[in-house]
Amino acid sequence: MSKKDTLVKTAARLFAAQGFDATTTIQIAREARITEPLIYYHFKGKEDLFLHILEKGSDGYLSRMKTLGEGGPVQFKRIEKLITLHFDIVRDMPDETYLIASACPARLRDEGDVCARIAETQRKFLTSYLRDCLKKGMASGEFWKVPVEPTVNVLIALINGLIRQRCLRLEQVRGMKKATIEFCRRSLCKP
Amino acid sequence: MSKKDTLVKTAARLFAAQGFDATTTIQIAREARITEPLIYYHFKGKEDLFLHILEKGSDGYLSRMKTLGEGGPVQFKRIEKLITLHFDIVRDMPDETYLIASACPARLRDEGDVCARIAETQRKFLTSYLRDCLKKGMASGEFWKVPVEPTVNVLIALINGLIRQRCLRLEQVRGMKKATIEFCRRSLCKP
Amino acid sequence: MSKKDTLVKTAARLFAAQGFDATTTIQIAREARITEPLIYYHFKGKEDLFLHILEKGSDGYLSRMKTLGEGGPVQFKRIEKLITLHFDIVRDMPDETYLIASACPARLRDEGDVCARIAETQRKFLTSYLRDCLKKGMASGEFWKVPVEPTVNVLIALINGLIRQRCLRLEQVRGMKKATIEFCRRSLCKP
Amino acid sequence: MSKKDTLVKTAARLFAAQGFDATTTIQIAREARITEPLIYYHFKGKEDLFLHILEKGSDGYLSRMKTLGEGGPVQFKRIEKLITLHFDIVRDMPDETYLIASACPARLRDEGDVCARIAETQRKFLTSYLRDCLKKGMASGEFWKVPVEPTVNVLIALINGLIRQRCLRLEQVRGMKKATIEFCRRSLCKP
DNA sequence: GATGAATGAGTGTTCATTCAT
């Protein structure tokens, strides 16, 4: 692995674990076994490095989201795939996913901020995906009649709650993926 | 309101909005219209002020949790009350609730840290409360048979996801409380 | 003992043990079991308190010096009394004596400084006292012929060295007073 | 001279002149014509810089002490060399020597403190050296019979008193070295 | 690509001191 890659990975790990402000450039350099100025050779600065990680993470997240496709007649299958995919993403890139899901209010409210843009993109994707599923499922009689927007948001909250929970690796209960899917299935699908 | 109270409220707002590290003592002082040393007259330091807010918040959260009681034969009523209460708590003390729900991984993994202790206390309470509801509800035939521990964790993830979502005040969709309750009811209760 | 007296005694002890700068007003207040503003009721400030202690100490030192008188035909008796008196003074008011003997170079070089004035007073007294003894002793044949000024300074260095040594209470060797006197007697007096 | 060397020399001068607590990092930086953070690039902090100076000073002092050797049949020659060497050391490194000889009681009583360790090392060396001289000199009939330990301490007090006196550069009397040696010779040696 | 030395701007914190009571 190149020094640059080590740098980026180390920084991602530290940013995720401690937050942007609590992570110092000297700490990143030491843990990546490089010297501080090298950070500035590869990136404009600490903020730039952070944004690079965030954007790469967001790209990875979205490109995997796009593999979901438009598809299929059974709407709950689509929701199931969405949930499954999130469990996979968290497993494959926990630091980046955590960073996307954990920006602080101040950054999220600042429309110019990259964090806000990324969180907004994720939210928009999830919203339109889930809205589509719900509407089609309700239209075809697969789902119960539910208020669309609030229910979409409940599902997004659930997904984000699970992302945080799994990234923290605190409650390592087995069977979470299945339980989540079944929890949603019973709530949404008619028998 | 005394200067100390203003100080604590301002600090809570800023810590919640920006995070602990991004909030400086001089900023707290300015926004609370006091001078910096007064922080150190009332608290041992920035960390101590932060922990004071956290502990007070945790106390408030838990004391409201305890009002739920052991209560009632209908288990879903209890879950409904739990959800309702969280919506109320977030409305009444959004900063404190957000802080409790948003500690960074490094602090949560450090067992000696107050954040970890508080998050653990919250999690333990929710776990035992929900576990009790589920078990009793399943035993009485009120609920479907579900795997207890995973489902408890799904519900906790949902609650924490909602806390974050509402504290961020980003997706101000109406009808969230009702949608959440109905989402859970359809998932758990037999028709 | 009045609060003021406790304050002064405590301050003297702390100043002597830690130095002026390392001793804080809050520490003085706490150890004297009073509150900080009371210091400012009795004294203009920390510096004023320090100078009060120093001047009182100097007064005490000088008034005891003056008990030595002009006196007697045997000059070594006078030197012996001087040495004995210093041992007594150190025993009776170790903090004050230490403070007089331990001012830092910067203060001693600053002619306006009280420390400089007090040290100068002490030095002048010792110089003229010892010079007188040596001259008379040499004139009468009691002492060997020695160069006056250098020898006076050797004696002063010895006295100040002993003051420091005893105030630090590190080398608690018995028989120091007698050894000092005999050391000087053998050096000065003809057999 | 490198910036680091200038820094160390300037700091030594200021610490010696004003004491550790009265010397600020900004003052050191200004007088050394460097910026404050450079202190922290080369040393862990102000205390670390101070201890570095102290240890270097102690090393220099002790290495010169060790040049005295075990040496020679005439014991007073050895004492004379010891006194001469101290005059030379004070002339060559007055700041460091003063710092070694002027630690405050609080530091000297704290066994963990570097100042205490260094002062103890100096004292032990002088004690054993002088004790050896006195014993041998008394055994061979070169010296009068004197109580060893107290007399050793008188000599140490005299040496330390002279160090302070000369470092303060207040009483610039000529002929001090010779007067000191002759003072001791008359006191110790039989005619 | 890589680094040792260096810095401007700012941080949390402490201090002697004052004020209102």
Add this chain to the structure above:
DNA sequence: TATGAATGAACACTCATTCAT
């Protein structure tokens, strides 16, 4: 006499960043 609350000025120290090589 006595104090709880408050502050201006300064402190040691750290940070992200740059420069010369």
